[in-house]
Amino acid sequence: MFSTVRVSRSSLKRVPRSGFIPTSVSSTRTVLVLYTALGSSPYSTSTPNPSSPSTSNSNETPLSALPPLPSQSEWRSIFNPPGASLGLRERISIRNPHTARSLAEGFTRWTKPLFEADEAKGKANLVKGAPKIIIEAFPGPGTLTRALLTLPRDSFDKLIVLEEQPRYLDYLKPLEEVDDRVKVFPYSGYSWDTYSMLDDQGWLDDVPRVPWDNGVHQNLQFISHIPHSITGEQLVNQFLRCIPDKTWPFKYSTLDLIMGEWVWQRSSASPTQSARCKLSVIAEASAELSLNLPIGRLLPYDDHFHPTVPKTASLVASGRPEVRKLGHPMVGVNLLPHEEQVIGDAMLEKWDYCLRRLFVLKGQTLKAAIGSLAPGAQSLLKPLTDPSLPPEERVDVKKQIRRLDIKDWALILRAFNNWPFAPEASKHHPLVIPTLLGMIRC
Numbered sequence: 001m002f003s004t005v006r007v008s009r010s011s012l013k014r015v016p017r018s019g020f021i022p023t024s025v026s027s028t029r030t031v032l033v034l035y036t037a038l039g040s041s042p043y044s045t046s047t048p049n050p051s052s053p054s055t056s057n058s059n060e061t062p063l064s065a066l067p068p069l070p071s072q073s074e075w076r077s078i079f080n081p082p083g084a085s086l087g088l089r090e091r092i093s094i095r096n097p098h099t100a101r102s103l104a105e106g107f108t109r110w111t112k113p114l115f116e117a118d119e120a121k122g123k124a125n126l127v128k129g130a131p132k133i134i135i136e137a138f139p140g141p142g143t144l145t146r147a148l149l150t151l152p153r154d155s156f157d158k159l160i161v162l163e164e165q166p167r168y169l170d171y172l173k174p175l176e177e178v179d180d181r182v183k184v185f186p187y188s189g190y191s192w193d194t195y196s197m198l199d200d201q202g203w204l205d206d207v208p209r210v211p212w213d214n215g216v217h218q219n220l221q222f223i224s225h226i227p228h229s230i231t232g233e234q235l236v237n238q239f240l241r242c243i244p245d246k247t248w249p250f251k252y253s254t255l256d257l258i259m260g261e262w263v264w265q266r267s268s269a270s271p272t273q274s275a276r277c278k279l280s281v282i283a284e285a286s287a288e289l290s291l292n293l294p295i296g297r298l299l300p301y302d303d304h305f306h307p308t309v310p311k312t313a314s315l316v317a318s319g320r321p322e323v324r325k326l327g328h329p330m331v332g333v334n335l336l337p338h339e340e341q342v343i344g345d346a347m348l349e350k351w352d353y354c355l356r357r358l359f360v361l362k363g364q365t366l367k368a369a370i371g372s373l374a375p376g377a378q379s380l381l382k383p384l385t386d387p388s389l390p391p392e393e394r395v396d397v398k399k400q401i402r403r404l405d406i407k408d409w410a411l412i413l414r415a416f417n418n419w420p421f422a423p424e425a426s427k428h429h430p431l432v433i434p435t436l437l438g439m440i441r442c
Contacts, residue, residue, distance in 0.1 A: 059152040059153055059154065060150055060151060060152050060153075061149055061150050061153070061179070062150065063097060063146060063147075063150050065178070066146050066149060066150075066175065066178060066179075067171070067174035067175060067177075067178060069141055069142065069143065069146075069171055070141075070171075072095055072306075075095065075141075075306050075307070076306075076307055076308070078167065079093075079140070079141060079167050079168070079306065079307070080306075080307050087165065087227075088165060088167070090227045090228055090229040090231070090232070091138065091140060091165070091225070091227055091228070092140075092225065092227070092228045092258075092260075092305050092306070092307070092326075092330065093139070093140025093141060093143060093144075093225060093305065093306050094140075094143045094144050094225075094258070094304060094305060094306075095143055095304070095305060095306040096143070096303060096304045096305075097143060097146070097147065099297075099298065099303075099304045100143045100144045100146070100147035101147045101150065102293070102297070103144060103147070103258070103292075103293070103332065104144060104147035104148045104150075104151055105151070106292055106293060106332065107148075107221070107223055107256045107292075108148075108151060108155050108156070108221070130206055130207070130208050130219050131156075131157035131158055131206055131219065132155070132156040132157050132158075132218070132219055132220075132221075133156065133157065133158045133159075133160065133204070133206075133207060133219065133220050133221070134148065134156045134158070134159050134160070134220075134221045134222075134223060135160045135162065135198075135220070135221070135222045135223070136148070136159065136160070136161050136162065136223045136224065137162040137163075137189025137222070137223070137224035137225075138162070138163065138189050138224050138225040138226070138227065139161055139162075139163055139168070139172065139225065140163075140168050140225065140306070141167075141168050141171040141172070141306075142161075142168070142171050142172045142175065144223070144225075144258075145159070145161060145172065145175065145182075146175070148223075149175065149179055149181075149182070153181075156181065156221075157181060158181050158183070159179075159181050159182050159183070160183050160185065160198065160203060161175075161182065161183065161184040161185065162185050162187050162188065162189045162194060163184065163185075163186065163187075164186055164187055164188040166186075169184065169186055172184045183203070185197075185198075189224055189235075190231070190235060204220070207219055207220045212246055212339070213339055221256065222256065223256040223257070223258075224256070224257045224258065225257070225258040225259070226257050226258060226259030226260070226263070228259075228260050228326075232259055232260065232263065233263045233266070233279070236257070236259065236263055236267065236279075237279055237282070239257075239335075240267070240279070240282050240283050240286050240287070240335075241282065241348060241352075243286040243287060243337045243341070244285075244286060244341050244342075244343035244344075244347070244348050245345075245348060256292070256332070256334070257332075257333065258330060258332065259330070259331075259333070260328060260330060260331075261295070261328065261329050261330065261331045262328070264289075264291075264331050264333055266279050266280060267279050267280060267283040267289060267333075268280065268283065268289045268333075271402065271403045271404060271405050272403070274402075276362075276402045276403075277359060277362075277402075278352075278355040278356060278359050281351075281355055281404075281406065281409055282343075282351070282355070283335075284406045285338075285341070285342040285343050285351070285406055285409070285410075286335075286337060286338065286341065286342070286343065287335040287336055287337045287338060288335070288336045288338070289333055289334070289335055290333070290334050290336075291331055291332060291333060291334075292331075292332030292333060292334050293331070293332045295329060295331055298329060298330050298331065298332075299329050301326075301327050301328065301329055301330070302327070304330070305330060307326060308326075309326045309327040310326070342406060342409075342410055343413075347413065347417065350413060350416060350417060350422075351409075351413055353373075353423070354373060354409075354412060354413060354416055355409075357372050357373050358370070358372065358373070358401045359401060359402070360372065361401055362400065362401040362402040363400060363401070363402070364400065364401060365397065365398050365399060365400055365401075366384075366395065366396075366397045366398075366399055366400075366401060366404065366408075366412075367381060367397040367398060369401055370397075373416065373422075374421065374422065374423055375421075376421055377419075379419070380412075380415045380416065380419060381397055383415045383418070384397060384411060384412065384415055385397055392407075393411065394411075395408045395411050395412065396408075
């Protein structure tokens with residue numbers, strides 16, 4: 001679920017004309033948890049026993065009572081045979097049941113202190129009598145799915161599983177027969193049509209709508225593995241872009257995602273780090289990001305994830321960038337959307353436009369690069385440096401683009417939005433950004 005945690009943005013609140021718009025009460029702030037692959041890492045961890053984890057609570061279903069997965073020695077031949085599609089080759093799944101259990105517990109418990117804090121403030125968002133629903137996307141063969149089902153039954157009331165690959169569906173559909181909380185749909189978590197289908201067919205009818213500023217939504221949670229590819233990063237970007245406009249899935253719930261650390265590095269990079277990019281700024285403007293588990297808990301890679309790294313050099317060779325090859329660590333990331341969004345109403349496309357244009361010149365100073373926004377954009381330097389303004393409303397235009405902080409960006413976008421010659425956004429204008437999911441506005 002995406003949480004409605006109140007995040008202090010004191011430095012931004014000092015900018016009275018930065019573009020803040022009061023948040024809508026028709027949407028819900030939800031928490032996103034991501035698992036992503038890391039680059040090279042100095043961390044290590046002990047090798048867990050891959051045997052089935054035991055359960056001790058009488059309210060829990062033992063793993064042995066669920067339809068079994070194939071022997072792990074058979075996973076590569078079953079799930080990644082020679083000639084497997086690109087969609088299968090880019091998928092990484094948890095294979096260790098102990099790891100899956102730890103993640104399942106973390107996903108369902110990490111927001112508990114947030115709920116308690118909300119309740120202390122009179123923001124109790126758990127609607128009595130309404131069911132707790134979990135949506136899991138890209139589950140692979142279902143190791144994490146099974147771990148969720150071994151939690152106490154009162155942890156949730158319905159588990160909606162989204163998986164389009166037939167090889168994985170063969171091991172997911174049998175779960176419907178042994179647990180009436182499970183519903184498996186053969187649809188992709190990439191497609192917005194999938195989520196519209198869930199809504200249109202009534203699968204979310206019993207999920208209450210909660211005001212954005214009224215605490216963490218406790219009745220719905222979204223969990224997903226993120227494919228280990230550039231399209232996985234694009235999907236994360238789409239989720240982040242949905243936060244400012246409070247659209248799906250943020251009108252309902254929090255999210256927990258599993259993805260590569262290289263995406264984590266790019267999305268969490270500060271102005272002092274070389275990985276700082278457009279994604280970093282959108283993430284910082286929209287949410288607080290934090291690791292769900294210590295990095296070492298998911299290392300070494302082969303002890304936790306499928307597919308394992310091939311031992312044959314010819315199989316390892318690939319044209320992929322190093323960070324997207326098999327074997328790089330994975331991380332869990334929690335996203336807690338800010339209650340006050342920096343990106344104001346109807347401003348997302350303008351932020352996209354300015355970030356994209358300026359980050360092409362990320363090594364240059366703002367003073368040198370600002371002309372790339374449009375002819376005459378040098379005139380924006382005046383409202384950004386006007387000495388009559390208080391210091392907190394001015395930008396140091398000698399900063400490199402990659403060194404600008406979120407307060408700087410808010411001021412730049414304020415000036416751009418007020419500029420009468422700024423390009424207009426329309427379906428024919430370059431301000432409209434092509435995305436993985438088509439020409440959409442999240």
